[in-house]
């Protein structure tokens with residue numbers, strides 16, 4: 001541990017940043033008043049992997065991601081990111097993470113360049129001007145770099161949000177529906193950029209998504225949540241095989257409609273059945 005790092009909380013092992021899992025979540029619970037948004041969730045995410053967090057509306061995906069980021073305090077359980085306890089040691093690790101969601105707007109009156117400059121300074125990015133120029137080139141932002149964020153199309157805003165998420169070259173990228181409301185071409189373009197970033201930087205990506213084709217294409221592993229709990233956790237291929245389905249979309253419908261009974265995974269018709 002270097003001099004500037006914060007001490008681990010009592011009862012927590014010293015961080016092992018070189019060997020720890022990118023994310024290590026154990027018995028995580030979040031109760032809002034009486035609702036159990038996340039209910040005893042445990043998983044580890046290996047470095048360099050892309051994992052999809054799936055589940056219907058209200059399954060607990062965003063709450064789980066918010067706890068991993070240290071933005072929401074767990075009711076119980078623990079979170080470690082790159083070996084550091086969250087949120088106690090967040091100052092040691094926040095600079096190595098970043099987040100993107102189309103539902104979180106950046107300041108509308110600032111231009112794209114100004115926004116990226118503000119976020120770059122927050123992350124103390126070295127040679128920030130050059131970093132912004134590089135991202136503008138990579139993500140095709142030059143045409144609107146000096147336009148206010150509020151005057152961009154949804155697809156352009158998404159590209160800017162991706163630039164913001166990559167500004168600090170994060171080792172861990174948390175994405176909440178990164179391609180929601182994008183046209184298929186722009187969504188595909190965003191996915192390609194994410195894959196390239198993972199390959200070039202060895203980064204770890206955890207993404208919540210409702211787009212099953214996206215998850216099949218991008219993810220090495222899928223964690224399916226339902227009512228705050230983990231319903232399944234495996235590679236997309238293994239999950240499809242186990243549910244006897246040809247696509248993750250069909251698996252998703254099986255899970256959502258409760259077709260999995262006592263481990264007996266029988267393929268049932270998806271259309272026109274009342275099960």
Ligand SMILES: Nc1ncnc2c1ncn2[C@@H]1O[C@H](COP(=O)(O)OP(=O)(O)OP(=O)(O)O)[C@@H](O)[C@H]1O
Pocket residue numbers: 032035036037038055056057058059060061062063064
């Ligand atoms: N701030 C909050 N206060 C009270 N309840 C909340 C809060 N945030 C989320 N919830 C509840 O917690 C549960 C899980 O919500 P969460 O947003 O984590 O689900 P999700 O899987 O991300 O859903 P979606 O796919 O709709 O975004 C839901 O029942 C939701 O109503």
